[in-house]
Amino acid sequence: MRMQTEALQIRPRRYILSERPDTSACQMCEVRGRGLCSTLSDTELDALALISERVKLSSAQIFIEEDAPARYFYNVTSGMVKLYRSLPDGRRQITGFAGPGHFLGLAAVKTYGFGAETIEASRVCRFSRADFARITQQYPNLERRLLAEASHELVIANDQMLLLGRKTARERVASFLLGRLEEDFGRVIPEMPQLHLPMIRNDIADFLGLTVETVSRTLSWMRKENMILSGRDHSITIMAPDRLEALAQLTL
Amino acid sequence: MRMQTEALQIRPRRYILSERPDTSACQMCEVRGRGLCSTLSDTELDALALISERVKLSSAQIFIEEDAPARYFYNVTSGMVKLYRSLPDGRRQITGFAGPGHFLGLAAVKTYGFGAETIEASRVCRFSRADFARITQQYPNLERRLLAEASHELVIANDQMLLLGRKTARERVASFLLGRLEEDFGRVIPEMPQLHLPMIRNDIADFLGLTVETVSRTLSWMRKENMILSGRDHSITIMAPDRLEALAQLTL
DNA sequence: CGAGCTCTTGATTCTCGTCAAGAAGGGTGG
């Protein structure tokens, strides 16, 4: 296992990989109960285990390059990843954040329609698409699940387009916080939930189609209005989820 | 065949339907060679024909309502449809335009994640999802094609998010025109191609996250710069595709 | 402990939205 430090600009190092193809390792995977894997049978999982490869990634590693040939699918097992699309001049739109259980690679035809970079140390599970195709032949249910996953992502993408095209800065930030809440807690949200946001302001800005300054100002304003409370290490306590919801103009 | 004129606000009438479940009607369908259907075998098409229903729609008819239970898939066979997502206060984001061959309904889980309204008289082919599910069991290839379709839509959605979050008004309009070009001509674009745009300015604005005025001003500016030439009945001649491309900041 | 990211806040600018009005175009009914 070597470090391949191919620097590109200042930004992040390219990725390197590690370790073990193993039978039935999926059974004891930390995301066995989440996302795609939670919907698969034991036999299906065993088949997947045989073609999967676990990969350890440090922070700020690009492991999917935009428009590169799409050779792999990934499943995030720990940490968090940002997905993005960018312009030649460097402007960038983050299209989503992917945490444990999130499946990556559906937004690809021959090549990836997005790039992926870790925002903290993470682990992912990697499958070659060729291997994957062979398995889906055998287990049609797997393909059905992928389609369901893709459908879900399309719905989310539609909502994000609405946000980017039509919401104000405040509405965007409110929507973002509520989105994170749902990600962390599901539908049942506690009284004063605490959020841990691994991404930096700049990433939030790139996700919401804003600038860092605007995100910062908006969060400051929410703080002043007692809607949120910032703690240390990027944690935020949501003091008034209802007021945020009113702000966010949620569709659902 | 009746007209069901259930007015909602001023805007569009609800939809009504017509006619004929028929065996092997797909074989002679006008979109046999386009989109999903072009990738299916004759036997697969025959199976589809049995569960399909052709529907005639006049202009400005909403035939998919946002968040309604997703009971049907559709395939546009003629005309053009706009897909959108909107906020309670009426702000609206058009997420795409669908012409002949376009498959509708993938962006849905239990309910549709979008609404659909015709922008001109159109015809669509309708399948119940339940029927469809039965057929995909029998023909796994069909499901594979749907997944490919969904993947493609996800890539497009990513690009649209980049446009909405990060491009300027001029870049957006240029990207839109080029997108339409590709839609109409494929990859090989003539010297001075002529575009027919069935959608009105307001729809373009809602698609690009702008206002009508900005779209109008931007097109006027392009006209002044001799990049385009407006004809009658919503046709536009692209005088300088290369200059538009430079403006659009295309990723691919 | 210090260099370089982050984050915040202020001042200023500018792009695009809003408001307004008139022209052009299309559809409908007489």
Next chain:
DNA sequence: CCACCCTTCTTGACGAGAATCAAGAGCTCG
């Protein structure tokens, strides 16, 4: 077939919200 009306499109004047530019404080990590 024409007249009328309503929608669409364009253009101008103005304003607002977010971007840009700038500076300093706070963190992190080597």
